[in-house]
Amino acid sequence: MKKFKYILIVVFAVFAATSVFLTIEAVATGSQISKLNLEEGMLMAKQGELRESIVRGISMSNLEEKSKELGFTSATEIVYINENEGVAAR
Amino acid sequence: MREWQLDKIKVLSVVFLILFFGLIVRLSYWQIIKGEELGMQAKSQYRSTQILKAPRGQIMAPDGSFWAIRSEVWRVIANPTKIKDDPSKIARVLSDDPVEKDRIVELLEKKDLVWVSLKEKLTLDEKRNIEAMGLVGISFESMESRFYPEASVAGQLLGFVGKNIEGENVGYFGLEGYYDLPLSGKSGFLGRETGAAGSPILLGNARQTEVVSGTELVTSLDKRIQITLYNKLKEGMEKYGAKGGSIIVMDPASGAILGMESYPSYDPGQYWEYGDLFFKNPAISDSFEPGSIFKVIVMSSALDAGVIEPDSKCDICDGPVKVDKYSIETWDRKYFPDSEMTDVIVHSDNVGMTFVGQKLGADVLYDYLDKFGIGKPTGIDLQGEASPGLRKKGTWNIVDLATASFGQGVATTPIQIVRAVSAIANDGILTTPRIVTTTQKEENVRVISAESADEITAMMAQAAKNGEAKWTNLRGFKVAGKTGTAQIPIAGHYDDEKTNASFIGFAPYDKPKFVMLVTLREPQSSPWASETAAPLWYSVAKDIFPYLGIHPE
Numbered sequence: 001m002k003k004f005k006y007i008l009i010v011v012f013a014v015f016a017a018t019s020v021f022l023t024i025e026a027v028a029t030g031s032q033i034s035k036l037n038l039e040e041g042m043l044m045a046k047q048g049e050l051r052e053s054i055v056r057g058i059s060m061s062n063l064e065e066k067s068k069e070l071g072f073t074s075a076t077e078i079v080y081i082n083e084n085e086g087v088a089a090r
Numbered sequence: 091m092r093e094w095q096l097d098k099i100k101v102l103s104v105v106f107l108i109l110f111f112g113l114i115v116r117l118s119y120w121q122i123i124k125g126e127e128l129g130m131q132a133k134s135q136y137r138s139t140q141i142l143k144a145p146r147g148q149i150m151a152p153d154g155s156f157w158a159i160r161s162e163v164w165r166v167i168a169n170p171t172k173i174k175d176d177p178s179k180i181a182r183v184l185s186d187d188p189v190e191k192d193r194i195v196e197l198l199e200k201k202d203l204v205w206v207s208l209k210e211k212l213t214l215d216e217k218r219n220i221e222a223m224g225l226v227g228i229s230f231e232s233m234e235s236r237f238y239p240e241a242s243v244a245g246q247l248l249g250f251v252g253k254n255i256e257g258e259n260v261g262y263f264g265l266e267g268y269y270d271l272p273l274s275g276k277s278g279f280l281g282r283e284t285g286a287a288g289s290p291i292l293l294g295n296a297r298q299t300e301v302v303s304g305t306e307l308v309t310s311l312d313k314r315i316q317i318t319l320y321n322k323l324k325e326g327m328e329k330y331g332a333k334g335g336s337i338i339v340m341d342p343a344s345g346a347i348l349g350m351e352s353y354p355s356y357d358p359g360q361y362w363e364y365g366d367l368f369f370k371n372p373a374i375s376d377s378f379e380p381g382s383i384f385k386v387i388v389m390s391s392a393l394d395a396g397v398i399e400p401d402s403k404c405d406i407c408d409g410p411v412k413v414d415k416y417s418i419e420t421w422d423r424k425y426f427p428d429s430e431m432t433d434v435i436v437h438s439d440n441v442g443m444t445f446v447g448q449k450l451g452a453d454v455l456y457d458y459l460d461k462f463g464i465g466k467p468t469g470i471d472l473q474g475e476a477s478p479g480l481r482k483k484g485t486w487n488i489v490d491l492a493t494a495s496f497g498q499g500v501a502t503t504p505i506q507i508v509r510a511v512s513a514i515a516n517d518g519i520l521t522t523p524r525i526v527t528t529t530q531k532e533e534n535v536r537v538i539s540a541e542s543a544d545e546i547t548a549m550m551a552q553a554a555k556n557g558e559a560k561w562t563n564l565r566g567f568k569v570a571g572k573t574g575t576a577q578i579p580i581a582g583h584y585d586d587e588k589t590n591a592s593f594i595g596f597a598p599y600d601k602p603k604f605v606m607l608v609t610l611r612e613p614q615s616s617p618w619a620s621e622t623a624a625p626l627w628y629s630v631a632k633d634i635f636p637y638l639g640i641h642p643e
Contacts, residue, residue: 026291030285030290031289034289049162058239061240
C-alpha cells in the first residue's frame with residue numbers, strides 16, 4: 001500500500017513537471033514565432049525593396065536614358081552586305 | 091443560547107441574505123446584460139485575427155522582364171493620446187508643405203482619437219529615417235503598391251491600380267482592369283489565441299485560411315518594340331503637329347500584340363496626377379472613319395466574292411461619278427480611265443472603289459465586313475474596348491455603299507482595322523488579338539480565300555512601291571501597305587481642313603512577321619497620310635526590321 005502511494009506521488013510529480021515544462025516551452029516558442037513573424041515581415045519588405053531597385057535599374061527606359069548620357073546613340077543607317085558569290089569556277 | 095445572541099444571528103442572516111441578493115443581482119448584470127460585451131472584450135484580449143493580404147500578380151514581358159511589379163510602401167499612423175513630442179515637430183518631419191503641416195498638427199491634437207493616418211506612400215528608407223527619431227505614438231502600416239518600371243511607356247495598355255470606395259486595391263483600365271480578378275488573388279485569414287505580450291499561444295485554438303496569390307501575367311508585349319513605338323510616336327507627334335496618335339504592331343499569325351502605344355500617354359505609377367481623359371486607350375476605344383486604308387478590306391471582299399479580278403477594268407473611272415445628289419471625286423482630282431483594280435488601290439481611287447462597291451452590293455459588303463470583324467468587339471484582352479456598330483443590313487442606300495467602299499461613313503477602331511488587315515496577311519484567316527500569352531487554342535476563322543489574300547497583298551505591295559507614299563518606301567524591303575487620309579465628320583458634314591492620317595502595312599509580304607497601323611489625329615504639317623503617317627510607319631519599321639530579322643530582298 002505504501003509502495004503504491006510512492007508510485008502515485010512520483011507519477012503526479014512527473015505529470016506536474018512535464019506540464020510546467022510544456023507550458024514554458026509553448027510560451028517560449030510562441031514568442032519565438034512572434035519574433036520570426038516580425039523578422040519575416042522585415043525580410044519581405046527588404047526583398048520587395050531590393051526587387052524594386054533591381055527592376056528600376058534594368059528598366060529599358062532608364063538604360064536608354066543612361067546610354068544617351070554616356071554618349072551612345074543608335075545606328076542611323078544599317079548597311080546590308082550580300083554574301084560573296086564566286087566569280088570563277090574551278 | 092441567550093436571546094441577544096439569537097437576535098445577532100438573525101440580523102447577520104438578514105445582512106448576508108441582502109448581500110447574497112445584491113451579489114446575485116450584480117452577477118446577473120455582468121452575466122446577462124453586459125455578458126456579450128465583456129465576452130467580446132475578453133476575446134479581443136486573447137484572440138488575434140489577421141487578414142492575410144494576397145500579393146497582386148506581376149505583369150511580365152516575354153523576355154521575363156517586368157511591366158508591373160508589386161511593391162511595398164508605408165502609411166504613417168499616430169495615436170494622438172500617446173503623442174509626447176510637439177505636434178508641429180512631427181509635422182515638420184513628415185512634410186515641407188505648410189498646408190499639409192497644418193493638417194497633420196490638427197490631426198495630432200485630436201486627443202479623443204486613437205488612430206489617425208498622417209501620411210501615405212512612404213518608401214522603406216523614409217520609414218527608417220522617421221523610425222530612427224524614436225517618436226512616441228507614431229507607428230507604420232504596410233500598404234501594397236504598384237511599380238511600373240517603364241513609367242509612361244505602355245501606360246494606357248497596362249492600366250493602373252487604384253482604390254475602390256472600400257479602400258481596397260482594384261485594377262482600372264487596360265490589363266490591370268481586364269485581369270483584375272486573377273491578378274488580385276484571394277486574401278487569407280489567421281485567427282489565433284495570443285498571450286498578454288501578443289505572442290501566439292501554441293496550445294490554443296487557431297484557424298487559418300490560406301492566401302491564394304495573384305496570377306503572374308506573361309504578355310506578348312515586347313519591350314524593345316514598345317519603347318521604339320513610344321519614342322517614334324512622340325517624335326512623330328511633334329514633327330507633324332498631330333493632336334493624338336496611336337501605333338499598333340501585331341503578329342498576324344497568332345494575334346499576339348507585340349506593341350501598342352498611344353499619345354498623349356500617362357504614367358500609371360502616378361495616375362492621380364493625370365485627368366480621366368488620359369486613361370482611355372485610343373487604340374481600342376476611339377472610333378474613327380478609316381478612309382482609304384479601308385479600301386483594302388473592300389477590295390479583298392470583292393476579289394473573294396468573285397465580282398472583280400485584279401485586272402478588271404473600271405469603266406466609270408474617267409471622271410467624277412454621280413451617286414444620288416453627290417459627286418464623288420478622286421483625292422487629287424486626277425482620273426485614270428479603264429484603270430485596273432491594282433491601279434485603283436495604287437492611286438487610292440475613290441471612283442474606282444465606288445465601282446467596286448457597286449459590283450459587290452451593299453448586302454454582300456455588309457456580310458464581308460461582319461466576317462472581318464468590323465462593327466463588333468475584337469475580343470482583345472484589355473478593359474475599355476469600344477465597338478462602333480455598322481449600319482443595319484438592308485438599310486444601306488447607294489450613297490452609304492459608295493462612301494463605305496472608300497472608308498467614309500463607317501466607324502471603326504484602330505484595333506479592328508489591324509485585325510482585319512491581319513487576316514489578309516495571314517492568308518485570309520482572322521485571329522483574335524491577344525496581349526497575354528495563353529495556351530488555350532483560339533478559334534480562327536477564314537474570312538477570304540488564300541488566293542484572294544495573295545491578290546490583295548500584291549496590290550498593297552504595288553501601292554507601297556508606286557503609290558503616293560512611294561517616296562518614303564524603304565527600298566528592298568517587302569512591304570505591303572496602304573495610306574488613308576480620312577475627313578473628320580463634325581455636326582452632319584465633313585470638316586474641310588481636319589483629317590485623320592493613317593498607314594497600315596505588313597512585312598515581309600510573303601511571310602509577314604508583323605502588321606502595323608499608324609494613326610495620327612489632325613496632323614498640322616500636312617493633311618495627307620502620305621506625308622505624315624506613312625513616313626512615321628517606315629521610320630518605326632526601319633528600327634523593327636533588324637530586330638525581327640527582316641532583311642532586304
